[in-house]
Amino acid sequence: MFQHPSFLFTHSRHFLHRRRHHYRHLSTPPLLHRFLSTISHTLSHPIYTIWAANTGLGKTLVSTGLAASSILSSSTSPSKLVYIKPLQTGFPHDSDSAFLYRKIPQILLHRNPQSTLLASNQTLNVSIPAAKLKVGINLSDEGQSSKNGFGDFGYYEEKKLGNGEEVGSELICKTMYAWKEPISPHLAAEREAANVEDSDVLALLKRCLEIGVGSNGNGGNTVMSLVETAGGVASPGSSGSLQCDLYRPFRLPSILVGDGRLGGISGTISAYESLTIRGYDVVAIVLEDHGLQNEVPLLSYLRNRVPVLVLPSIPKDPLNNLMEWFDESQSVFDSLNEVMMSSFQERIHRLQEMPKKAQEIFWWPFTQHKFVPEEKVTVIDSRCGENFSVHKVKNDGCITQMFDACASWWTQGPNAALQIKLARDLGYTAARFGHVMFPENVYEPALECAELLLQGVGKGWASRAYFSDNGSTAIEIALKMAFRKFLVDNEVLLDISHDNTVESSIELKVVALKGSYHGDTLGAMDAQAPSPYTGFFQQPWYTGRGFFLDPSLVSMHDGVWKITVPENINSENLILEDTSFKSREEIFNKSRDDSSLASIYSSYISQELQLNSGSRKFSHAGALIIEPVIQGAGGMLMVDPLFQRVLVKECQNRKIPVIFDEVFTGFWRLGVESAAELLLCQPDIACFAKLMTGGVIPLAVTLATNDVFESFVGDSKLKALLHGHSYSAHALGCAAACNSIKWFKDSQTNPNLIPQQNLLRELWDTKLVEKISFNPAVQRVVSLGTLFAVELQVEDYEAGYASLCATSLLLKLREDGIYMRPLGNVIYMMCGPCTPPQICLKMLQTLYTRLNEFRHEKVEKAREI
């Protein structure tokens, strides 16, 4: 397929050098923001990926036909076509970009001898063996020093159709990486010792995709970019990653070249499904006619939602210049082109209308709609691992990535690889089980999930798993369990009436900490201290049914970790010891049990429980409920673990069942699988949700000891725990949980895991955390596991949940590509258990810089007042 249409050349060596300079920067990847993702692409014109169901199905012919159709489609104004071949093997003999470079001028002249066109073709990185093969290039003379086995040898060629200076259409062809052997890129890269990392491929692709942007102004000019993959959809790229995974961060709309041969229906459908279960939108399928009408079953499978176009049979004669075939195919390519243009327009239209529509019909939770004008609505086009891809309207629109630093309400954990794994396994589970009835039944995902829970976060104490849908329901169940256990242990408090119903003159209450949060259903609310969330106007039925204690808090300030003991506890000023610590580890040290502070905690708690647990009194403490170590929604408050440990001990001594609400803290959020490990004590009941499924689907579980379970076993169904939700232990949620639980605790898949220690390595740079804690605008800092939180200094009049003081800071961080949400005057960043510490560092650096600006702004403002 290598031809020399040299008659078209207007090639000059001088010219070549000038242009090379112009394009050279493309061949040397910039100092890549390797860690904070910078994936983005324009929406100023359509960009499509051309995939194929297999190798040898005529992908390049489709690219060529499409390119010609696109260039010819605009008869009045010049158009631009950017063709990118990221990975090319068999080079230089095979070069798809060279094929387009040669063929398209031919087609244009064939159709219209008056055509004008400026065409160029550049090969940016060439393996040394491939470069040696290329004729007319003297390696030592032209090549620059090789990088990872590649060189930029200035392979640039250019030609012009038509006369003089007239600005005509433009064809820009780029091959990003080329290898000599005509085999799969991963093999060629290995054999030719010319490797390229996925991140480099993506970075260079990003820059190639920028070529068409803005250059044509805002006229009616046609611009289109095509990215042609190598081999089939799941053929490995150079690093070995499957191409459908490699290019996923861009999630470009796709054209699939199908297989018209015998057996081709199956291959085409399977390839379509591989793209689909990676989140790609396939806009059209195009295939060569082999007389088998493969399009008929394909259309039936697609329920006519995706067009299938049929190309005439391709001549097999290698000497055929294909002009006739391109003529015959013209109408098909024009149709395909139209499909692509209109799909692009529809997408743009939808992206643009989404904020307004959302504002009109959504009722967002925890949101004052009056404060969210249309322009504040974020359009999320997709997510890939820890990153959102959002639509931005500026510069003709673009799709750009942001780090989801609020972890989408603390649910997120998966990296890109786990996300794809979850997607496939959710597909499998939905196909195998959908959802099936749980009570009295067993099915694999539920059983495996329960096993993993009891071997993991419940290890050493829990013996039963009770599934529900979210943290709030898990808490309601936990309360029912705890109260029953308490009542069974304290039967004296019960009256058994003549009709065998049970009553009591005692009102049961929970012991809980101020600032804690357990969910928004009434039972969970009632276990919380009064707050703006719980007012009469929010829920007239709320009555805080608890004894709410003031906890001792810990945080870093000016580089020092320090405990703040509330007045109630320290009313007699007994604390003499220093409550500051050299390191965070010290705070968690078990030896603190012997400190005088431990005794002070103990006597304070005893006193409180004494006051509230006398059976003579109307109210009785029937359960303890705490968020171990960190009270999340309360403002990322770190509670002194010693205080919580003493509290647990005192309750268990009094047979008050202990509930750990690990909805937020569970599954590595705090650097360990269960936050109970940090407290060094075990509950009777614990609730998990959020991260349990890898942040993909709601599922919650309440774990309990055998003693708790036994208090529901008896001869009457009425003694059973009569609480259930339709989707109890739904297969999808359990399957997602099985995947995630295993993924996070396997050092093969989670590089952050310190083997044997069941601990994540430090994700937030200790030095930088310290530096931030010195910022005068910062009141306190907490960093633990995947969490980094900062409480901003606020004047009294700004305080409270409704405080908007952090908003300007967060808006700037969003511009930096970090999506955060405030908790009043507390801002936080949360990564996943697998997020590389380098990304955390980058975010921390960005925050550090922005916080310094913020401080100066505050000073300025203070002066103004």
Next chain:
Amino acid sequence: MFQHPSFLFTHSRHFLHRRRHHYRHLSTPPLLHRFLSTISHTLSHPIYTIWAANTGLGKTLVSTGLAASSILSSSTSPSKLVYIKPLQTGFPHDSDSAFLYRKIPQILLHRNPQSTLLASNQTLNVSIPAAKLKVGINLSDEGQSSKNGFGDFGYYEEKKLGNGEEVGSELICKTMYAWKEPISPHLAAEREAANVEDSDVLALLKRCLEIGVGSNGNGGNTVMSLVETAGGVASPGSSGSLQCDLYRPFRLPSILVGDGRLGGISGTISAYESLTIRGYDVVAIVLEDHGLQNEVPLLSYLRNRVPVLVLPSIPKDPLNNLMEWFDESQSVFDSLNEVMMSSFQERIHRLQEMPKKAQEIFWWPFTQHKFVPEEKVTVIDSRCGENFSVHKVKNDGCITQMFDACASWWTQGPNAALQIKLARDLGYTAARFGHVMFPENVYEPALECAELLLQGVGKGWASRAYFSDNGSTAIEIALKMAFRKFLVDNEVLLDISHDNTVESSIELKVVALKGSYHGDTLGAMDAQAPSPYTGFFQQPWYTGRGFFLDPSLVSMHDGVWKITVPENINSENLILEDTSFKSREEIFNKSRDDSSLASIYSSYISQELQLNSGSRKFSHAGALIIEPVIQGAGGMLMVDPLFQRVLVKECQNRKIPVIFDEVFTGFWRLGVESAAELLLCQPDIACFAKLMTGGVIPLAVTLATNDVFESFVGDSKLKALLHGHSYSAHALGCAAACNSIKWFKDSQTNPNLIPQQNLLRELWDTKLVEKISFNPAVQRVVSLGTLFAVELQVEDYEAGYASLCATSLLLKLREDGIYMRPLGNVIYMMCGPCTPPQICLKMLQTLYTRLNEFRHEKVEKAREI
């Protein structure tokens, strides 16, 4: 590949006829239980499907090698190998079963000249054109009359290796359907006018799979069945259904023959994924070596969880008898065989241990564990549309289908096609979005879902969608909405304190109906009348915060629909008119608004509201909450729609916001998309969940009018609705809902839909329903939409929720393949919106029969007492 190893034949015509008789019944499908699924297969020995990534990859060679390995693996005892080729094209020239029939004796003799074997090959149904081509058969003489273009021409051959009467190993080869043209079965079927329906293929396959059962006794004999598909995994079968969809009801474990060629990695991975997202377990991949080491990236993709075996390169010479190749491949096939055997053993082991494990670590909701011994636990291996596949231990174990007639706690709706569609779209959505933050954001599935809800169940009244996770949370949100609306409309009831917090001296209550159920979280519980679910021992915090009215109920008894008006309403005995109806439709007639019963309802309700809504009083009705038409958990109680309509009107007249709890009734459960359509009035707020996602994943929504929404808009965040769950509007749930909502209301996909009427056709045979209502053991019957319910007559001492009276009846129905669960003495069957009425009929007939037996049993028992 057609060879004549006739030297092996010990063929005799006499013998052939005898055996034909033996096998003949296989060729004529029995009067198939076409409607109540009878899909099942044995677990007495391994059965595998052999799939391929493409055509021409050597699937039959793999079957042959495996078969030989299996037969040879047991040197001491005879073994049996059943090979089934369901669909064969290119017949008789191509016949894969004939290939095995010829080749395996060759291999056996080659390995060991003393081998003994009884081999047979039968082709059951042959298209007329294919039959005409077959040599030596006289059509008019041998053929029986053709059926759907097929005939059974007695194509049976048999041969024996070894001497005399010794019982050796056995090879049984079957081709189920054969066509002449060497093209895809769907094309061949069309061109040769020989069609076969999917249900016939499945029925015949089921019978072929029975061949190996039991015949070898319980010795250590090796039995294996192989089912070889045609072409690639997603190649169409004869009806046009993709084979991976066609065979899905059996969900046999699978071997995938991959592609070792250039581009083959992609095709193999895609094929693997197509199987996976249909719920198949691929146990191993096997591929031919082409020197490209395709197994390396495949293993990396599979994370070494699935073995990939490599076969030596296959000789291309058509005259090669392949003996050398089979020799070289022997160890690979032996390994593959081992993998298959051990995977089978693991599966059996797991299926057997599951009930015990489940019993040890699950805590089932609403279940008294003491009543569920190990043998009562149902192991659900998978579901396909409306059917479970369950493991039964009898007869060496089998997997058999049951109709999920409790719709898995009323969540289910999908048929098999929708389930696969949902699986694919859930995969896509998980890959594209995972879950992303909802507040202040917009993404496609959430927006489309909200649009569909407002255009569908909310049409004409709702303007906002508030997402949550389940019915219970949706209700808690609805209550918060309703109370706020009420308070805003009745500001006079509020005290605004000095610090701007809002209080009230009024206690707000709900108006609700006795027997209603709204969920198990405390807020939802408090909106229900006291019941065994709500006792102190269950939830000490429960206080029924409602005015609970007695509803008028409707049901059929002795063939007549009749209203039962409670005493409270009819205290003055004013009802003179007849309260029975000729048809169910009459009950829903709007003209009843003018009846005297309407006035009686109206004055009863006015009086109740008057009593409870005076602002002088301590309590005030702040919301009405009802389950429209059917109170589900209360025992499938049908409430007089007139009563509910009058109640709604009276409340709305008094500015008491009206909540419809459509968690159970919504989305076609009652034959219309929203039960509000049956009531002929609209709420201010409505809750949906369960069937909304097609019963695959938890998602709930609370819809509200604009007026309700406006009562939360203001200048303070504290005025907003501060209630949220982590996975609010999660993308997976919304995507599933979009799919299901559209699927159920599209007559292209839902054949039960009466176009233009937005109504499902009658699913439960009216005559049979009437007959059942005459059964003396039956107290009342309700049939509406997808629901059919029967209340059994019980003596007083048996009554109540804990009643176990229905258990024996339900156990028998489970033996009949109908999985039901009781609600006390109420039993019900629930189908999906797309379930064919023939299936409902079949179930109803079964129930009718069992009810008659039940009645007689009861009579017997009564006599004994």
